[in-house]
Amino acid sequence: MRNSESSPSMHGTTILAVRKGGVICLAGDGQVSLGPTIVKGDARKVRRLEVGGHAALAGFAGATADAFTLLERLEAKLEQSPGQLRRAAVELAKDWRTDRYLRRLEAMLIVADENETLLLTGQGDVLAPEGGATAIGSGGNFALAAARALMDSERSAEEIARRAMAIAAEICVYTNGRLTVETLISASEAP
Template structure:
């Protein structure tokens, strides 16, 4: 699995994710995978948890939706979620995705959910709960921290606890 964490703070948004790829439950295959990236002319950042091939398929599908809807993140996310539930090929994909632009922060899942967090923090993956708790604490007790620092520190905290998360953290900020 992995840990992906996104934070909105002080008018900035950032997403961070580790680079570990595991095979089954016992083997670390890679430590430098790129699970967060910018798309749509660097206006949107995304992060994935789940199967790598599935995640790449979803990224391509989502970028097509962004192009079709003129960069409207919310509409693109809803359309992707609807397709994900209905399309037999997409239904087999096992991944979750965080998508964000400068204004929106959303989780998109294969069960057709598009969720906007209440407190400007969202995290997914095996270490997601740890990263989310750490981010909320940092937001409340250290308001001068940047969104990028909070997201990165939260994934590193998750990596200290979750065996499927490593300290090779990549951050993308908008």
């Protein structure tokens, strides 16, 4: 549902990526809200993508149908450029920015593979965040601040992501504690 004066706006989602010790962890809450009403508590906003023998993770915030359209397009770009996440992301961002249909999509994506984490927006941005953590969505800033505060601890990437998401859920009314968590281990770190 699009924002307008006649309909309530859709809010929700916190997606957090934490990269530490050769592991990337992507976590997303499950809440979808329509105005002041929670309409779903267990949505899956984080996905594992397996394309051409290469694994990547993707998490989305924004309009669900729009995000699924973007995820399908990202998978197609990854099929064209197996193992080249950045190239696929840049190609998706170009399409997103220039295609009349795609320009109207209201979503943001975090995508990651064993080597890098990228943030994609409808303005054509493909950003490689610094500091080992990045977040999007209603509670994204809360989760990001908590994750950054925990990065120097002995906690693993997944432990940091889970704790930061719990903190975000305590602060943001559009974020819940029902998480989907996916991890990838860098090939150089695999046993």
